[in-house]
Amino acid sequence: MATEPLDMEVAGTCVSEFGGAIGMPQLCGEWFGNQIFWLVVALVAIYFILSRIALPRIGSVLAERQGTITNDIAAAEDLKVKATEAEAAYDKALIDARAEAQRIISAAKADIQADLDKAIVTADAEIAAKAAESEKAISEIRAGAMQNVEEVAKDTAQAIVAALGGSADAKTVSAAVEARMKG
Amino acid sequence: MAAEAHGEEAGGLVFHPMDQFIVKPFFGDGAVSWYTITNATVWMALAVLAVFALLVLGTSKRSVVPTRMQSVGELAYGFIYKMVEDICGKDGVKYFPYIMTLFMFIVFSNFLGLLPMAFTPTSHIAVTAVMAFAVFFGVTILGFVKNGASFLSLFWVSSAPLALRPILALIEIISYFVRPVSHSIRLAGNMMAGHAVIKVFAGFAAIAAIAPFSIVAITAMYGLEILVSFIQAYVFTILTCVYLKDALHPHH
Numbered sequence: 564m565a566t567e568p569l570d571m572e573v574a575g576t577c578v579s580e581f582g583g584a585i586g587m588p589q590l591c592g593e594w595f596g597n598q599i600f601w602l603v604v605a606l607v608a609i610y611f612i613l614s615r616i617a618l619p620r621i622g623s624v625l626a627e628r629q630g631t632i633t634n635d636i637a638a639a640e641d642l643k644v645k646a647t648e649a650e651a652a653y654d655k656a657l658i659d660a661r662a663e664a665q666r667i668i669s670a671a672k673a674d675i676q677a678d679l680d681k682a683i684v685t686a687d688a689e690i691a692a693k694a695a696e697s698e699k700a701i702s703e704i705r706a707g708a709m710q711n712v713e714e715v716a717k718d719t720a721q722a723i724v725a726a727l728g729g730s731a732d733a734k735t736v737s738a739a740v741e742a743r744m745k746g
Numbered sequence: 747m748a749a750e751a752h753g754e755e756a757g758g759l760v761f762h763p764m765d766q767f768i769v770k771p772f773f774g775d776g777a778v779s780w781y782t783i784t785n786a787t788v789w790m791a792l793a794v795l796a797v798f799a800l801l802v803l804g805t806s807k808r809s810v811v812p813t814r815m816q817s818v819g820e821l822a823y824g825f826i827y828k829m830v831e832d833i834c835g836k837d838g839v840k841y842f843p844y845i846m847t848l849f850m851f852i853v854f855s856n857f858l859g860l861l862p863m864a865f866t867p868t869s870h871i872a873v874t875a876v877m878a879f880a881v882f883f884g885v886t887i888l889g890f891v892k893n894g895a896s897f898l899s900l901f902w903v904s905s906a907p908l909a910l911r912p913i914l915a916l917i918e919i920i921s922y923f924v925r926p927v928s929h930s931i932r933l934a935g936n937m938m939a940g941h942a943v944i945k946v947f948a949g950f951a952a953i954a955a956i957a958p959f960s961i962v963a964i965t966a967m968y969g970l971e972i973l974v975s976f977i978q979a980y981v982f983t984i985l986t987c988v989y990l991k992d993a994l995h996p997h998h
Contacts, residue, residue, distance in 0.1 A: 577768070578768060578770075582765070582768075583762055583765055584762070584764040584765050584767065584768050586764075587764060587767070587938075588764055588765075588767035588768045588769065588870075589767060589869070589870050589871045589872070589934065589938060590871070591769075593778060594769040594778055594784075594786075594870075594872070595872045596779070596780035597769060597778050597779065597780050597781075597782055597784055597786065597787075598769065598784075598786050598867070598870055598872040598873055599780075599872055599873075599876050600780045600781065601784070601786060601787040601790050602790065602867065602872075602873050602876055602877075603876070604790075605790040605791065605793065605794050605851060605867075606847060606848075606851060606877075608794045609793075609794055609797050609847045609850055609851050610843065610844070610847045612794070612797060612798055612801070612802060613797070613801065613843050613846055613847055613850070614843040616801075616802050617797075617801035617802050617805065617819075618801075618823065618842070618843055618846065620802075620805050620808065621801065621805055621819060621820055621823045622823075623808075624805060624808050624809075624810070624812075624816075624820070625820060625823070625824070627808075627810060628810050631810050
């Protein structure tokens with residue numbers, strides 16, 4: 564520390580003339596009054612700072628925080644209950660919706676079935692009509708065909724007879740053919 | 747440290763480990779009278795300012811989610827409040843501001859004293875003795891006011907065999923009156939010793955061969971001193987609480 568000489572009035576029983584400490588400065592009685600006075604000032608200042616401003620403020624902040632935390636936890640509990648309720652409502656809505664869907668599906672199925680039945684009946688009737696018509700057409704065709712066969716047979720028979728050198732009148736031939744065909 | 751020694755040592759090793767504890771006027775030279783603003787005054791004032799900065803400015807926003815400063819302030823508050831409540835019980839809580847005052851002053855004096863070139867008010871027995879005797883007298887008066895004559899049962903160990911009680915009473919009384927002495931010397935002694943040791947190591951740094959070791963030693967001592975600074979403030983405070991508990995509940 565300071566090694567340059569100080570004023571002689573500073574040098575006393577505690578500090579040498581070079582500014583060094585003589586013995587323990589802590590035991591120097593000259594300085595007690597000064598230290599004690601300023602210590603008391605400092606402690607009183609700190610006491611008033613603490614008791615008037617700092618401690619009530621920190622205490623209230625801590626209390627407020629505790630209150631906030633308690634409130635938040637309560638609010639969280641509320642929200643949790645609400646969430647559970649909402650979940651139940653959702654489940655219920657889902658079940659209802661499923662039932663409704665089921666109902667709609669079965670109704671639709673029944674409608675479709677009815678339409679289908681009706682369509683089948685109509686179709687059956689149409690088919691029957693068509694079949695009858697076709698049968699008639701076929702029998703006509705068949706009748707036509709028999710006649711054609713008869714004519715062809717007569718012509719053929721006449722041609723064969725002519726080819727064999729015979730002469731046959733048409734009447735005889737057709738009577739013979741008709742007799743054969745019936746037989 | 748005689749005067750002539752200072753002159754002779756000027757070229758070689760210079761040890762002035764106690765010079766850092768000298769109280770001197772902060773403005774100019776002259777005699778130190780009781781009202782002079784000294785280095786002790788300045789460092790006490792800095793401690794007051796530090797307390798103000800931490801506990802008032804740091805908490806000025808009163809935020810529910812604290813800033814870092816406010817968090818430290820709340821930590822200090824909670825630490826001492828819990829200590830007072832745990833040791834003294836619920837009825838000791840109304841003395842919490844006094845105990846907080848002592849703790850904040852000591853802890854900041856100790857830590858500010860660790861700054862290079864700083865002065866440590868708590869390394870002076872005059873300072874610690876005033877605090878210790880304030881605690882001693884305060885607690886003793888409080889004990890008699892609260893409990894009347896039954897405060898004396900503190901010295902009468904009723905759980906001991908009857909024959910031993912007078913002897914125990916004598917020991918208890920001696921230990922009671924030694925309290926302020928040990929209370930003050932413990933703090934001042936710890937602070938002084940640490941600072942003086944650092945200064946001695948610093949003196950050795952003048953020798954080049956030893957300087958690295960010296961610097962490592964200073965660093966290590968400094969770390970230890972940080973620990974000691976807090977622990978001594980804690981010890982002073984917790985003993986104050988224990989003495990207060992004796993005053994509030996003197997019966998064993």
